[in-house]
Amino acid sequence: xxxxxxxxxxxxxKGLIPAILQDWRDGTVLMVAYMNRExxxxxxxxxxxxxxxxxxxxxxxxxxxxxxxxxxxEVFVDCDQDTLLITVTPDGPACHTGERACFFTKLSxxxxxxxGGAKTAGAQGGVLDRLYETILxxxxxxxxESYVASLLAAGQDKILKKVTEEAGEVILASKGQKRExxxxxxxxxxxxxxxxxGYHEVPPTEVYQELARRFGxxxxxxxxxxxxx
Numbered sequence: 001x002x003x004x005x006x007x008x009x010x011x012x013x014k015g016l017i018p019a020i021l022q023d024w025r026d027g028t029v030l031m032v033a034y035m036n037r038e039x040x041x042x043x044x045x046x047x048x049x050x051x052x053x054x055x056x057x058x059x060x061x062x063x064x065x066x067x068x069x070x071x072x073x074e075v076f077v078d079c080d081q082d083t084l085l086i087t088v089t090p091d092g093p094a095c096h097t098g099e100r101a102c103f104f105t106k107l108s109x110x111x112x113x114x115x116g117g118a119k120t121a122g123a124q125g126g127v128l129d130r131l132y133e134t135i136l137x138x139x140x141x142x143x144x145e146s147y148v149a150s151l152l153a154a155g156q157d158k159i160l161k162k163v164t165e166e167a168g169e170v171i172l173a174s175k176g177q178k179r180e181x182x183x184x185x186x187x188x189x190x191x192x193x194x195x196x197x198g199y200h201e202v203p204p205t206e207v208y209q210e211l212a213r214r215f216g217x218x219x220x221x222x223x224x225x226x227x228x229x
Contacts, residue, residue, distance in 0.1 A: 008081060017084060019084040022085060022087050023089075026126060027126050029101060039052045067092060068092030070088040132197065132203060135198035139152050159196050163196055169188065170185045173186075
């Protein structure tokens with residue numbers, strides 16, 4: 001985004017524009033803050049998210065004190081040119097509370113949260129993250145009617161057998177070149193992989209981080225770096 005593009009943006013009467021920060025690895029909305037032109041220019045210049053504090057009336061660098069900087073990957077503008085979406089690689093939690101993201105409370109839980117009640121994490125991540133959280137819930141509070149609970153209770157060998165079976169189904173669907181079956185069998189495989197992750201309590205975010213680490217690398221070089229001599 002160059003100076004000409006910035007000029008095309010629609011800042012409000014106070015010279016501000018809302019900026020939504022999104023984790024580029026899994027799409028989680030991390031926070032919302034405001035930028036003026038100077039903050040946006042500083043963000044583009046440094047690659048680190050900067051904002052304008054409406055309360056302190058000053059420019060501030062996100063994470064300057066905590067070290068939890070938000071490293072910019074792309075800057076998008078909405079169709080009305082009055083809101084920014086900035087994808088970032090976070091160095092740490094985006095929320096001042098220490099939570100990964102600021103959106104951890106459902107509106108229906110707002111009163112309880114204000115009174116020190118439990119936080120909710122439904123806004124974080126995509127469907128894989130929500131499935132993983134459901135799997136953990138079944139693990140912590142198993143029900144005799146839950147397929148996931150029965151798999152977890154059966155142990156790792158049963159879970160891995162299902163992963164192997166579903167991987168085989170994906171292969172057969174792919175060889176048959178049947179698009180709908182490929183989609184369905186891939187969904188089954190991903191689901192059972194999540195059960196395996198849940199068994200070991202390895203969150204999908206750790207997988208996203210590993211994929212992000214490999215992003216942009218040569219696949220052959222990355223694989224060679226993991227091979228033991």
